[in-house]
Amino acid sequence: MPKMQLFSTLLHLLTLYLGGIHAQLDSYDVRESTIDGVHNALYGGLTTCRAVVETFIARIEAFNPALNAIITLNPNALSIADDKDYALAAGNGTGSLFCIPVLLKDNYDTTDMNTTGGCLDLAGSQPTVDAPVVTAFENAGAIILGKTNLHELALEGLSVSSLGGQTVNPYDFTRTPGGSSGGTGAAIAASFAVFGTGTDTVNSLRSPASANSLFSVRPTRGLISRTGIIPISYTQDAIGPIARNVEDLAVALTIMASVGYDPSDNVTALIPSSSIGKDYSAALYGGSLQGMRLGLIEGFFNRTASSETTPVNNALAAMVTALTAAGATVIPIDETIYNSTALSSAYDVQKLEFRQEMDAYLTRPSLHGTHPSTLNQLYSSGEFLVIPSQYSFVNTSLVSSTSNATYPSIKLGIQNLTTALENTFKSNTLDALIYPEQANLVVKIGSPSQIGRNGILAALTGSPVVTVPAGFSPNTTDAPIGVPIGMEILGMPWSEGKLLNIAKMVAEVKRVRKMPASTEMVVESQSLAQVPKIVPDTKDIPSLYPVGVLY
Ligand SMILES: *[C@@H]1O[C@H](CO)[C@@H](O)[C@H](O)[C@H]1NC(C)=O
Numbered sequence: 105m106p107k108m109q110l111f112s113t114l115l116h117l118l119t120l121y122l123g124g125i126h127a128q129l130d131s132y133d134v135r136e137s138t139i140d141g142v143h144n145a146l147y148g149g150l151t152t153c154r155a156v157v158e159t160f161i162a163r164i165e166a167f168n169p170a171l172n173a174i175i176t177l178n179p180n181a182l183s184i185a186d187d188k189d190y191a192l193a194a195g196n197g198t199g200s201l202f203c204i205p206v207l208l209k210d211n212y213d214t215t216d217m218n219t220t221g222g223c224l225d226l227a228g229s230q231p232t233v234d235a236p237v238v239t240a241f242e243n244a245g246a247i248i249l250g251k252t253n254l255h256e257l258a259l260e261g262l263s264v265s266s267l268g269g270q271t272v273n274p275y276d277f278t279r280t281p282g283g284s285s286g287g288t289g290a291a292i293a294a295s296f297a298v299f300g301t302g303t304d305t306v307n308s309l310r311s312p313a314s315a316n317s318l319f320s321v322r323p324t325r326g327l328i329s330r331t332g333i334i335p336i337s338y339t340q341d342a343i344g345p346i347a348r349n350v351e352d353l354a355v356a357l358t359i360m361a362s363v364g365y366d367p368s369d370n371v372t373a374l375i376p377s378s379s380i381g382k383d384y385s386a387a388l389y390g391g392s393l394q395g396m397r398l399g400l401i402e403g404f405f406n407r408t409a410s411s412e413t414t415p416v417n418n419a420l421a422a423m424v425t426a427l428t429a430a431g432a433t434v435i436p437i438d439e440t441i442y443n444s445t446a447l448s449s450a451y452d453v454q455k456l457e458f459r460q461e462m463d464a465y466l467t468r469p470s471l472h473g474t475h476p477s478t479l480n481q482l483y484s485s486g487e488f489l490v491i492p493s494q495y496s497f498v499n500t501s502l503v504s505s506t507s508n509a510t511y512p513s514i515k516l517g518i519q520n521l522t523t524a525l526e527n528t529f530k531s532n533t534l535d536a537l538i539y540p541e542q543a544n545l546v547v548k549i550g551s552p553s554q555i556g557r558n559g560i561l562a563a564l565t566g567s568p569v570v571t572v573p574a575g576f577s578p579n580t581t582d583a584p585i586g587v588p589i590g591m592e593i594l595g596m597p598w599s600e601g602k603l604l605n606i607a608k609m610v611a612e613v614k615r616v617r618k619m620p621a622s623t624e625m626v627v628e629s630q631s632l633a634q635v636p637k638i639v640p641d642t643k644d645i646p647s648l649y650p651v652g653v654l655y
C-alpha cells in the first residue's frame with residue numbers, strides 16, 4: 105500500500121506538472137462503478153478525482169432530461185474534486201469514501217444546497233448546519249454531488265413533487281421509480297453517482313431499491329441519527345443508503361452509523377455496544393446459506409394472477425428455489441397478522457406525529473432562508489403537491505398530535521406487533537424473514553398511489569431490512585429488459601451485519617442486477633469550467649396531481 109501510494113503520488117505530481125490539474129487522462133467508465141473501482145483507478149493513476157466527477161456530471165447531463173431524478177447539483181463539486189486531487193498528490197488520499205460521488209435525497213440538510221423536500225414552498229429553505237450523516241460522509245472523503253427528487257415531503261411512493269416534477273423509472277419510462285426516495289433510485293440505477301441516500305417512514309428506502317434493481321438498508325430504529333432530516337414520524341422514520349452492490353452498501357452504512365449517539369435524536373441512545381463503531385464490511389465475509397432458516401411471509405403476496413402480480417410471484421418462487429438449492433430451508437409463515445393493508449390502517453402513526461415533528465424542524469434557529477414556520481403555513485401557501493388519496497391523511501395531520509386519545513393505544517398495538525414478530529422468529533428458529541417489497545410491479549406514472557408494498561412491518565417494529573434485487577418481469581416494448589422486482593430480508597434489531605451477510609450470499613447465488621438499457625451508453629467526460637445548473641422538469645406532473653390543491 106505505501107508503495108502504491110508513493111507511485112500514485114509521483115504520478116499525480118507529474119500530471120499536475122505536465123497538464124495542470126485538468127489532466128488529459130482517459131476518462132474512467134463510471135457505469136456500474138463501485139467504491140473499490142473508483143479507488144483503484146484513482147490510486148493507480150488511471151484517472152483524477154476531477155475526471156471522475158466530470159464523468160458523472162456528463163452522465164447526468166445526458167440522461168437526467170429523460171429521468172428527471174436530480175433537483176440540484178452541488179456548485180462546489182468540481183472545486184472539491186480539485187482539492188481531492190491536490191490531497192492525493194500530497195499523499196493524503198485517505199478516507200473510506202475518498203472522492204466518492206454521493207447523491208443525497210433532498211430531505212437531508214446541506215449547507216451548500218437548499219433542502220426542499222421537493223416542495224415549492226421550501227425552495228428557499230437554507231440549512232446552516234449539515235445533517236450529522238452528511239458531515240460523516242464528508243469526513244470520510246465523499247463528494248456530495250447533488251440532491252435528488254423525492255415524493256413531495258416523502259409522504260407517498262410515486263416520486264412526484266411540486267418542485268421536482270415526476271421522476272421516471274429508467275427501466276420503463278411509463279412507470280414510476282418507486283418512492284419516496286425515487287430520485288435516488290433512478291439516479292443510482294443510471295450511474296449518476298456511486299451510491300445515494302434515502303429515508304424510509306414506511307417503504308421509502310426499499311421501494312426505490314426494488315423498482316431499480318438496487319440494494320438498500322433500512323437500519324434498526326436508532327442506529328442512525330435522523331437529526332437534520334426533514335421529519336415525518338418520530339416512531340417510524342429511518343434513513344439509510346441505496347447502492348448498486350452489497351459491498352458499497354456496507355461501506356455507506358458503516359459511515360452513516362458512525363455518527364453513533366446523538367442527543368438531538370434520543371432513539372440513538374438505544375444503540376447496543378456491539379453496534380457502536382461497527383465495520384459492516386467485515387460482516388460480509390464468512391457465513392453460509394447451508395442450514396439457514398428463512399421464513400417466507402405468505403400474506404405479503406398478491407396471489408390474484410395478472411401481468412402486474414404474476415412476475416413478482418414467479419421471481420420470488422425462483423429465488424426460493426435458488427436459496428433452497430444452496431442449502432437454506434424456507435419456512436412458510438401463514439400467520440394472519442402479516443397483512444400489510446390491515447397493519448397500515450391499524451397502527452400507522454405518522455398522521456399523529458407529522459405536524460409536531462415538522463413544526464419543530466421548521467423553527468430550528470439553524471434553518472435560514474425563506475420557508476414557512478409551521479406545517480399549516482406550508483399547506484396554506486398553495487405551493488405543494490398532495491395526491492388525492494392523501495387528502496384525508498393531510499387533513500388529519502394538520503389538526504392532530506401525539507396528545508390525541510388514540511395515540512397510546514396505537515403505540516401499544518405497535519408493541520404487541522413487535523412481540524408477535526419476535527415470537528415468529530423464536531418459534532420458527534428463523535435467521536430472517538423474506539418477502540417481496542411490493543406484491544405487484546412498481547405502478548405506472550399517473551397512478552393514484554403506490555399500492556401493494558410491504559414496508560409497514562419493519563417501519564412499525566423498527567426492524568432492520570436489507571432489500572436485494574430478486575428478478576425482472578418479462579420484457580415488453582416499454583421495458584426492454586423487464587421491470588425490476590425486489591425482495592426484503594428482515595431481521596431482529598441490530599442484525600444489520602447478519603442481514604448484509606445474507607444479502608451478499610443471495611446476490612451470489614442469484615445475480616440479478618442489470619443496468620437499464622436506456623442509460624447504458626458510455627458518456628465521455630467533458631472538461632467543465634463549472635457545474636451546470638439543473639432545472640427540474642415540472643411540466644410532466646400528471647394532471648391527476650394538482651399543485652396547491654388540498655381538498
Ligand atoms: C489529510 O486530509 C485530511 C482530510 O481532508 C485532513 O484533515 C488532514 O489534515 C490532511 N493531512 C495532511 C497531512 O495534510
Ligand SMILES: *[C@@H]1O[C@H](CO)[C@@H](O)[C@H](O)[C@H]1NC(C)=O
Nearest residue numbers: 218227228229230472473474
Ligand atoms: C436557496 O435559498 C436562498 C435563500 O432563501 C435563495 O435566495 C436561493 O434562490 C435558493 N436557491 C435556489 C437554487 O433556489
Ligand SMILES: *[C@@H]1O[C@H](CO)[C@@H](O)[C@H](O)[C@H]1NC(C)=O
Nearest residue numbers: 338368369370371461464506
Ligand atoms: C425523545 O424525543 C422526542 C422527540 O423529540 C420527545 O417527544 C420524547 O419525549 C423524548 N423521549 C425521551 C424519553 O426523552
Ligand SMILES: *[C@@H]1O[C@H](CO)[C@@H](O)[C@H](O)[C@H]1NC(C)=O
Nearest residue numbers: 403440443444445446447449
Ligand atoms: C387483509 O386486511 C384487509 C383490510 O383489513 C382485508 O380486507 C383483507 O381481506 C385481509 N387479507 C387477508 C388475506 O386476510
Ligand SMILES: *[C@@H]1O[C@H](CO)[C@@H](O)[C@H](O)[C@H]1NC(C)=O
Nearest residue numbers: 494495496497499500654655
Ligand atoms: C379536508 O378538510 C376540508 C376542510 O375541513 C374538508 O372540506 C374536506 O372534505 C376534507 N377532505 C377529506 C378528504 O377529508
Ligand SMILES: *[C@@H]1O[C@H](CO)[C@@H](O)[C@H](O)[C@H]1NC(C)=O
Nearest residue numbers: 456500503504505508509510
Ligand atoms: C385523533 O386521531 C384520529 C386518527 O387516529 C383522527 O381521526 C381524529 O380526527 C384525531 N382527533 C384529533 C382531535 O386530533
Ligand SMILES: *[C@@H]1O[C@H](CO)[C@@H](O)[C@H](O)[C@H]1NC(C)=O
Nearest residue numbers: 513514515516517518519520
Ligand atoms: C395488546 O395486547 C394486549 C395483551 O394481549 C391486549 O390486551 C391489547 O388489547 C392489545 N392492544 C392492541 C392495541 O392491540
Ligand SMILES: *[C@@H]1O[C@H](CO)[C@@H](O)[C@H](O)[C@H]1NC(C)=O
Nearest residue numbers: 406408409410412413555556
Ligand atoms: C392484487 O392484484 C390485483 C391484480 O393486479 C389487483 O387488482 C388488486 O388490487 C391487488 N390487491 C391488493 C390488495 O393490492
Ligand SMILES: *[C@@H]1O[C@H](CO)[C@@H](O)[C@H](O)[C@H]1NC(C)=O
Nearest residue numbers: 578579580581582583584585
Ligand atoms: C424481448 O427481448 C428479446 C431479446 O432481446 C427480443 O427479441 C424481443 O423482441 C423482446 N420483446 C419485446 C416485446 O420487446
